[in-house]
Amino acid sequence: MDTCLKDISRRTFVKTSSTALLGTIALGATGCSLPKAAKELADSVPAEGAWVRTTCAPNCTGACGMKAFVKDGEIKTIIQAADYPYEHYNPRGCLKGISINTLVHGPDRMTSPLIRDAQTGEMVEADWDTALSTAAEKLNAIMDKYGPDSVGVIWQVQGTGHVQKGSLIRLANQLGWSAIGGYEMNGDLPMFWPETFGCQSEELESYAWEDSRYTMIFGSNVMVTRLPDAHFLNFSREAGGKVVCFDPNYSATCEKASEWVRLAPATDAAFALAVCKLLIDDDLYDKDFVKTYTDLPILIDTKTGKRILAADVEGLSRPTDIPEYREVYIAFDSDKKTFVPTNPLRLDDTTSFSLEGEYVVPMKDGSLVKARPSFALLRDMLQTYTPEYASEICAIPQETIQRIATECATIKPMSIIYGGSAFQWHHGDLKGRALALISALSGNIGHAGAGISTYVGQYKTRFSTASWFIPENAKRASAPFHYIVNGRTETMSASFPKGGIKALVIGWGNPFEQHNVANHLRQARESGELECVICCDYQHTLTVDYSDVALAGASWYEKTELVTTPLHPWVQIMQKMVEPPGIARPEIWIFKELAKHIDPALASQWPEFSADESEAAAEDVLRMLLEKGGDTINHLSVEDLKAGPGKLAHKNPGDKKIPFYEQIHGREPFPTISRPNDLAKTAKFVKSGRIEFYKDEDRFIELGEQLPVYKPPFEDTEYAVDPLVREKYPFMYLTRNSLFRIHSTYANSPFMLELQDGEPKVFLNPNDADEKGLQQGDVVEVFNSRGSITGRLVLDPGIYPRQCVFEMGWWSRYTNGDSYNSLIYPWINPIHEIYYISSVWSPNMAWNECVCDVRHSDSQLSNALLPDTLQTNGTRGGDRS
DSSP: OGGGGGGOOHHHHHHHHTTTTTTTOOOOTTSOSOOOOHHHHHHHSOSSSEEEEEEEOSTTSOOEEEEEEEETTEEEEEEEOOOOSSGGGOSOOOTTGGGTHHHHTSTTBOOSOEEEOTTTOOEEEOOHHHHHHHHHHHHHHHHHHHOGGGEEEEEOOGGGOSSHHHHHHHHHHHHTOEEEOHHHHTTOOOTHHHHHTSSSOOOOOGGGGGGOSEEEEESOOHHHHTTTTTHHHHHHHHTTOEEEEEOSSOOHHHHHSSEEEOOOTTOHHHHHHHHHHHHHHTTOSOHHHHHHHBSTTSEEETTTOOBOBGGGBTTOOOOTTOOTTOOOBEEEETTTTEEEEOOTTOOOOOTTBOSSOOEEEEBTTSOEEEEEEHHHHHHHHHTTOOHHHHHHHHTSOHHHHHHHHHHHHHSSSEEEEEOHHHHSSTTHHHHHHHHHHHHHHTTOSSSTTOEEEOOOOSOOOOSOOHHHHSOTTOOOEEOOTHHHHHOOOTTOOSOOOTTOOOEEEEESOOTTTSSTTHHHHHHHHHHTSSOEEEEEESBOOHHHHTOSEEEEOOOTTSSOEEEOOSSSOEEEEEOOOSOOSTTOOOHHHHHHHHHHHHOGGGGGGSOOOOGGGHHHHHHHHHHHHHHTSOTTTTTOOHHHHHHSOEEOOOSSSSSSOOTTHHHHTTOOOSOOOOTTSOHHHHHGGGTTSSBOSOOOSHHHHHTTOSSOOOOOTTTTTHHHHOTTHHHHOOEEEEEEOOTTOBTTBTTTOHHHHHHTTTSOEEEEOHHHHHHHTOOTTOEEEEEOSSOEEEEEEEEOTTSOTTEEEEETTOOGGGTTTOOGGGGOOOOOOGGGGSSOBTTTBSOOOOTTOOEEEEEEOOOOOOOTTSGGGGSTTSOOOOOOO
């Protein structure tokens, strides 16, 4: 089948694939019959063949168990496995996942390595030895000329594959290549977490949503982006809970919520701080929680804005057993009537610490320092955030703010879902800090169904991967993507190669299509600034066409793999059920062989196996990861996981993991561990060992962000660079997730395309369109000084005025060769440069910090439902997952 895939049209493809999709879509003779139930279809499948359980693992965090029926070497039917021990997790899976065979057996499938022909410049098929030798020669030349760290490695969503994807990181760590953190590159790193809690993230698993009795959702369209888990919100409502959705635009989640609050775009922080003011003013806050677990009792030098160190205070000292990454500060004990040191090694009962007052602190140098608790400074700062002020900023009634403040403080447990649409802004961390303050003031941390959660990206490492990722004598290096575009900055603390990134090794993603400023990468490649690109994928993407060598990998139905996600507690495996087409190979074999071609001496650090033995080798690595993965996973065996999903272990009582349970109930200091980093590397973010809302690093003070504040969008980015764009580009440009794609995975699925009429859409408020002289169905161009994108106009009264929405993930073959990300710029927030740990504290992509205008276009859209568009000889696209 694979020899002729690239010669068939969509109509032929649909015709020949209908049998393979029998279990997914039931087609009657007239095309009008209703679909049969999945179980009935499964029962009707002929006995010859086999059902195999595996895991669907694009970058959606769902990690849904699936069963596929395999016959004659092809996937004929895919259904939901529905075998989770916790009944409410069954079934899970979506139409996208059960249509994956349109990609596995589709016309864009990579079946062989490709290399660039030196004479024609075209990508041509090659055998593996030629492809690997060519890649090794080019990479060695770059390393010899610029150093190993000049080779950047872009790899995506670790949680979706620790064995195969881990093989690329193992190779990078052997050679000293710069791992480019996908979490921040994709804009998925919620920076308020390390700033406030000192960790990467610590969210509720989705089945804990049903335990919440008050849920506030900011910038997350759960009913679209978390399809397999969305019902847990409904369960919460059915149990008497309330779900309040805060969103400028009416969404499916707003429709399912108990209440929709239409606040103005990017004003979440102003709303949250007004709520915090009301909680304090109305005495609705949990004083004991604030005193014991947060930094708000710590005394601040009112002149310098710095916390006062116990080591500098007369009569006090820093104990000798305090590690370097911790610090001892002072508070005023209202019972003892004296200054006392804080304990960064244990969260003792400090309910006698004062939150108010003004003090004069005698210092060892003989000086007297005026000081106030952080809480007192917070109360003063919050005086600005009256309901009247927030109402004006957020465009919602004062009464709504006052009522919600009372509700979220008195209805427990209360949880906050903080989504990418809200935090993928230049000051998204300030919003997160303000929302986390609501959680802390109300005491909704460390309890079942309570907390603040983010569900963007599947990067969280839930067990130790060091046995496979980090070989002996590892040369670990990393670099943020932002500096590839911006160059070095005076405020950066991250490592970055002196000569820049000169080569990219890319796995499981398509940055030339999907990533921020894809146009910059294209230009860098075309100009020669980016001298070499090696990619590995199972789809022929635009990045393949920009590569020197493209390595044909395996889909998640063609290999053994280990999968976890932050969204649920289940450890699962992918199991091979069909052979990769042509001479495509699993990645563990590809990168082992690439290592040997680059340096034969590296062979001793890899298991030795042939291509035919790849699955056995992958299973050996899987077994090692389980055995050496630590106490969250080492109770599971390969045999357990072949039988079905296994559950990660946790320390708190009960079936469901409770974030920060050890801190709130076991009095352990913050933070929790952010694997694969040692605790010492991230604990310095919260030196007090407490939840920190007052930050006294110099840059926080210089920028007026010691405490969470509201800062409007664009003032420090677009308008600072060019004040004229206030009038020139009056629209906010928002690229929201689509129901029909996972980022851009499934962008080339014929069935997903048909459900969208085969054309990209631009969404505007009807009043805005009327002002521009635009009508429903017009082809329009969305543009700014950096780039443009075209689409079919949809008038939607649910879109907030002066917002322009484009659904992300479209391949540029469907958008006349343009990238919808060409309008976006990777702004760097100096706060995000204070420290650097890849995927924990790093410059983060602010997708929404972008302005644009909209006008009528004379261009013709390339309709994906027409046969020519599905041919593979046009511009290609790809996925960020």
